[in-house]
Structures are given as structure tokens and as C-alpha cells.
Amino acid sequence: MLLYLCFLSLSGLTSATAAFDQKVLGQAYPFPENLGSAHAVRTASSYISHELQNALDTGLSKFGNITAKANSLSATMISAQDSQPFLDFHYSAANLNVSGGSTNRVTGNSVYRIGSVSKLFTVYSLLLNGGEKIWDMPVTKYLPELRKAVSQRGANSAIDHVQWDQVTIGALASQLAGIGRDASRFLLKQPGCRNYPWTRSRHVLGITPSLRALEEEPTTEFFDVLLKRRPVSLPFNTPTYSNAAYRLLGYVVEAVTGTSYTEAVAKSVFQPLGLQNTSTSSPGGTGVGVIPPGNSGWGRPLGDEVSTGGLYSTSRDLAQFGRALLNHRQLSPLQTRRWMKPHAHTASPFFSVGAPWEIWRTRSQISSGYTIDLYTKSGSDDQYQALLILVPDYNIVASFLCAGPNAGPAINMAAEVALQSILPVLDGVSQSQAFHRFGGRYVSSDAKNSSLLLTTDHQGPGLLVKEWLSNGVNVQEAAQAYSDGTGGGTIKSIRLYPFISNTEDASSTGSSGSRASFRAILETEPVNYDSGVLRILNVDAGQWGRIDQLMYGEIAVDDFIFQLDGHGIATAVQPRVMRDTLKRV
Structure with a gap:
């Protein structure tokens, strides 16, 4: 029971109102793969190309107008x-x-x-x-x-x-x-600036009239100017x-x-x-x-x-x-x-x-x-x-x-069109691939009655823990009961996020398989919390300080290790603190 108390007390230490902000900075999912063959990415790329072609042809865009066909x-x-x-x-x-x-x-x-x-x-x-x-x-x-x-x-x-x-x-x-x-660049003493009072003196910006063209400027003269x-x-x-x-x-x-x-x-x-x-x-x-x-x-x-x-x-x-x-x-x-x-x-x-x-x-x-x-x-x-x-x-x-002639506005337009089109798609593709690679049910190979059901949803990032049994105990229900008894608030979700990928793991064994490290984060809402109240010290921002916070038997309670096959697909998961390996079925 002590194990559950350690894990569940995270709910009392963690409080946030938005799952999207209740994570550490970094990936929500493992890197998306084979983007060129992903239908959503191809569709987005076609849309971007069409929008850019039209904006450059007509000069019209909601991000600003430019000269048609000139850039x-x-x-x-x-x-x-x-x-x-x-x-x-x-x-x-x-x-x-x-x-x-x-x-x-x-x-x-x-x-x-x-x-x-x-x-x-x-x-x-x-x-x-x-x-x-x-x-x-x-x-x-x-x-x-x-x-x-x-x-x-x-x-x-x-x-x-x-x-x-x-x-x-x-x-x-x-x-x-x-x-x-x-x-040495953008001197005020040039056509268009000569009528300003401060340009009428013999020297401008400490640079003498003998300064040569930039491409011929010797290093010593650069330092003479710089030091002034x-x-x-x-x-x-x-x-x-x-x-x-x-x-x-x-x-x-x-x-x-x-x-x-x-x-x-x-x-x-x-x-x-x-x-x-x-x-x-x-x-x-x-x-x-x-x-x-x-x-x-x-x-x-x-x-x-x-x-x-x-x-x-x-x-x-x-x-x-x-x-x-x-x-x-x-x-x-x-x-x-x-x-x-x-x-x-x-x-x-x-x-x-x-x-x-x-x-x-x-x-x-x-x-x-x-x-x-x-x-x-x-x-x-x-x-x-x-x-x-x-x-x-x-x-x-x-x-x-x-x-x-409008290179500045044109490139800003292009970047906005591309980024605003592709980033949401990459999020969706990453989520879909994460479900394919890691989602589903994992069960114990013995009679312990332990299992874990992982999925993804649109209410928050990461892998959502949908169901979790350990030795027949519903971990989520036990967690909420403990949180209720300690004033920890409502546990909205438990989500897993990638921290160390299989490509960064030195113990990776190539085609025969590898491992990936994830950490669990609890999304909670404090008792009597009013999300409509403006706060400077936003409670959504504290997750970075709570990772690896609680231990049981020298193992962090939020530590999950996935076993992957040669294609990077999960075959098993270890909630390390449970000291058990659950096989994917």
C-alpha cells in the first residue's frame, strides 16, 4: 500500500488546470516518421504550395500584400x-x-x-x-x-x-x-539623410570622410571605428x-x-x-x-x-x-x-x-x-x-x-502560411503514430492481474493512461481516493511523455530491439480552483520541478520503460516501480 501512497501523493503536489500546459518542455510524442508518405502531410504540402503560388502570383495575402509576380x-x-x-x-x-x-x-x-x-x-x-x-x-x-x-x-x-x-x-x-x-554600415551621411542637423558636421558617427568602401576596408580601420x-x-x-x-x-x-x-x-x-x-x-x-x-x-x-x-x-x-x-x-x-x-x-x-x-x-x-x-x-x-x-x-x-523588391514581406508570408498549415498536421501525425507504436493493452504474463491500457486523445498531449490495474488494484481509483483524503484535488488524467528515445539509448541492440524512457505526469485540478482568476504565479507551470520527485525502493514512481522491436514498435512496458513487465497484446 505504501507504493500507492507514494505514487498517489503526486496529486497533492501537482496542480494544474490545462493538460496542454501540464507537461515539461519538449516532445509530447516520439518523433514522427516517414512524413513524405503521410497522407495528411502530403495534403498540407499541396495546400501550402497552392497558397504560396496564389499569393506570389496575385500579390494578395492575409499576411500582407506584395507586388505581384515580382518576388x-x-x-x-x-x-x-x-x-x-x-x-x-x-x-x-x-x-x-x-x-x-x-x-x-x-x-x-x-x-x-x-x-x-x-x-x-x-x-x-x-x-x-x-x-x-x-x-x-x-x-x-x-x-x-x-x-x-x-x-x-x-x-x-x-x-x-x-x-x-x-x-x-x-x-x-x-x-x-x-x-x-x-x-561601418548604414552611415547617416548619405543621400536622403544630409539635411538632418546632426549630419552637417565633418565627421559622422566618428568616421572620417576618408573611410573607403566597405569591401576595401582594412581590418585596422574597422577596429579604429569600432573602438570609437x-x-x-x-x-x-x-x-x-x-x-x-x-x-x-x-x-x-x-x-x-x-x-x-x-x-x-x-x-x-x-x-x-x-x-x-x-x-x-x-x-x-x-x-x-x-x-x-x-x-x-x-x-x-x-x-x-x-x-x-x-x-x-x-x-x-x-x-x-x-x-x-x-x-x-x-x-x-x-x-x-x-x-x-x-x-x-x-x-x-x-x-x-x-x-x-x-x-x-x-x-x-x-x-x-x-x-x-x-x-x-x-x-x-x-x-x-x-x-x-x-x-x-x-x-x-x-x-x-x-x-x-518585397522580399521581407514575402518571406514572412511564406513562413506563416507554411508553419500555420504544417505544425497542427505534424501534431496530429505524431499523435497517430504514437498510438500505433505504443497504444493498446499491456498485460502481465503471470497471474498478478496487472494491466495497462494506453491511448491518445484530443484533451491533452502524450500517451493517456486509460486503465491501470496492478495486482488487481485500480491505480487510478486508488489515486483519486487518496487525493480526496488529503485535499489534493481532482486527478484529471495520467499521461506518459518521451524523455530518452531509443535512438539516444546506448544499450540499443539495433534490429533486434531497443528501449525508450517515458515519464508519467498527473494532470490535476486543486480543490476550489477557479480558472477564471488571473494569476501571475500560474499553477500550470510547475511540472518541471516534480519529475522524479517521489521514490519507492530507490525507483522513481513516474518511470516507465518501453521495450521496442526492430521497427520501433512497443512490445512491452515496465512501470519500473511496480517491478513488473507487461506484454503488449
Whole structure:
């Protein structure tokens, strides 16, 4: 009986009103598989393609209007487990600059400028070549120009001078350095800005009139300009976007590898991952790039700014890069998990900042369901826009590239259409596959009268415990009786969630079978709880602190292990605290 009391007391410690919020952050179901052959995914992909085609043709969309037929777009969505995308949409604008070398037919191998998506490759190169051990090192360790500035200025005012000895590699990567956005771009002293009073002096932004074009700017002059810039904030205070930070990280890549940035990123990333159409300079030849008419910025060299926004790539290459991250092709699973985490929040509850991840928070059904985090990186360069999205909970990657006069609104439209269409479908497919792989009845092989019935439903995520008998005792009824006696409230459901997959289990035995670890979470409603009362300290948010909380005989009462066959289908389950194995029937 003590066993039941331990398990049931979870109801007194756990209180929430919504099953969708009463879980820990992460997967609700095991990763969906074979998405390309799933009927619901194919239907959603067809709908997305139709909507994008119509919006680009007409220029009309509920997400904002654009110039009809003027913007080229590539959109690729793929599962990390698959080799072929389940969405591969490409649109060619009517007025591409073919005489200037543009392709006249956009495909998945057509090259675009990707702007600040380049920052992902810079951090990735640092992780491959320097590892996490350099993350907390001050940037002055690698860049003598900044080290010299610290020694010359001493303990000067933090309002007037960046405290470079407090700025770490990790601070630069996660936009927490507190330094200026740019050191040499977007000068105010240019046509259109000349009539403002503050532009009439001889020097603007501390930059002398002799500053040469950006692509010819020497490194020494960059540092001269950078060191004249005032700090925006103190290091690690609040995230503020900085391109200059990633130019510095490009120099750190060179210091760590002993080669140029171009050579380092090609040798470390492009070549090993087979990204044949990704480069640090515009590709030669004609018919390769997507080039809008006019001053598109296609061939403009960025010099040492390449590490912050100068790369060229294709939607398929970006999708393959995302697959490599999720599949741990080069970084270990541990390194990847560390990297793909927020480093700071913003003023919006829906957006956090990583290194350099831009992390958007939504829900599985967009306006309802459980929390889903999208790890993204956007980029902008003249008439080019890029967006790479990783959805770890579903193990998928999406890449969007756009070129044209309305590239910004167009890519936002495309991302919204695709995400709002596919995320609910992925939730449904994941749930359906989870039921197929894990749902059904499990029974004891002896005369103990123990069984477990698992299903899925639309009232909450995870595997729902529909029935549970242990040695003839109805666990759910006993749990509710104990909760009633202790004032623990109403137990709405018991649900199982994946924590360690069979692919992450070192004891996996390949084709003969493997294991997967799940944990049980109780959805409860406290006595006299009024869901209509606004609360700052929301009781829905406490589940992360209750996992593995209660033990019996040195075993956590919420610990479930599934035995899987060679196809990942459950054959048995062990509610470990019951010390019994139930076979699936």
C-alpha cells in the first residue's frame, strides 16, 4: 500500500488546470516518421504550395500584400530522418535579371544571398574548432586590438567605453556583449539623410570622410571605428543585435583555426556536409543565382563582413545543414543540446535569443495546444531575405529564401502560411503514430492481474493512461481516493511523455530491439480552483520541478520503460516501480 501512497501523493503536489500546459518542455510524442508518405502531410504540402503560388502570383495575402509576380521564393521542408523533402516549392519572378546572369527558373539548387543566416555558420565553425571551452573566454584573449584597447584605457567609464575584457566569446555569439550594432554600415551621411542637423558636421558617427568602401576596408580601420563606438549596454545585461559582434567572431575563427574565415568555414562545414552550393562569395557562371533586376546587391562583396552576413546558399543546402544539426553529424548530441537553448529573453514572452538562435514560441495548434519552440535564424541583405527554422520537437527543418523588391514581406508570408498549415498536421501525425507504436493493452504474463491500457486523445498531449490495474488494484481509483483524503484535488488524467528515445539509448541492440524512457505526469485540478482568476504565479507551470520527485525502493514512481522491436514498435512496458513487465497484446 505504501507504493500507492507514494505514487498517489503526486496529486497533492501537482496542480494544474490545462493538460496542454501540464507537461515539461519538449516532445509530447516520439518523433514522427516517414512524413513524405503521410497522407495528411502530403495534403498540407499541396495546400501550402497552392497558397504560396496564389499569393506570389496575385500579390494578395492575409499576411500582407506584395507586388505581384515580382518576388522569387524557395521553400523546403524536410524531416531530419528523411533524405527527401516533403515540401519543395519554388517560384520564379517574372522579371529576373537573366541578362545579368540570373537563372530564369528557380529550383532548390538556385543560389541566394542569405544575409545573417551566415551567423549560424560562424558559431558552428567556432564550436567545431574551439568547442565550448572558449565560450567563457574574453574576446581579448584572441584579438590583440581589443586587448591593447583595454590596457590603454584602463578602468574608464562603462558609459563611454566598452569593457572588452568583460566581453566573452559567448556574449558576442548570443548578442549579450552590449556593443553597437554596426561599426561601418548604414552611415547617416548619405543621400536622403544630409539635411538632418546632426549630419552637417565633418565627421559622422566618428568616421572620417576618408573611410573607403566597405569591401576595401582594412581590418585596422574597422577596429579604429569600432573602438570609437559607445557601448549600448553592459555585457550580459540584455540582448541587443550586433553585426559587429559577428565580424569579431569571424576574426576569432581565424585566430582559432590559423586560416582565413573562408578557408575555415569551407573546410569545417561546407565540404564535410556536402553543401556544394554554399560559399563565401558569389558563384561564377550564369544561370546559377537568383538575381532581381536593378541594384539587388547580388555581387556586392562584403569583405570581412562575410562572417556576419555574406554567405550564399540554396534552400536545399540550408535544409541539409539543418538536418546535419539535428542528426549530430559533426557536433555530439550533448553539444547540440547545449547549443540549442535560449541564452536570454526579450521583452516579448514569445521570443528568446540564443547563439545566434532567434527562438519563437508558439503552440502545437497555433492558437491552442502545447508549447512548441522554433529555433530560427533570419537574414536580410538588400533584395534578399533568408530564414532557417528547426523544430526539435518534430525533428524537422524548414528553409525559406526570397529575392525581390518585397522580399521581407514575402518571406514572412511564406513562413506563416507554411508553419500555420504544417505544425497542427505534424501534431496530429505524431499523435497517430504514437498510438500505433505504443497504444493498446499491456498485460502481465503471470497471474498478478496487472494491466495497462494506453491511448491518445484530443484533451491533452502524450500517451493517456486509460486503465491501470496492478495486482488487481485500480491505480487510478486508488489515486483519486487518496487525493480526496488529503485535499489534493481532482486527478484529471495520467499521461506518459518521451524523455530518452531509443535512438539516444546506448544499450540499443539495433534490429533486434531497443528501449525508450517515458515519464508519467498527473494532470490535476486543486480543490476550489477557479480558472477564471488571473494569476501571475500560474499553477500550470510547475511540472518541471516534480519529475522524479517521489521514490519507492530507490525507483522513481513516474518511470516507465518501453521495450521496442526492430521497427520501433512497443512490445512491452515496465512501470519500473511496480517491478513488473507487461506484454503488449
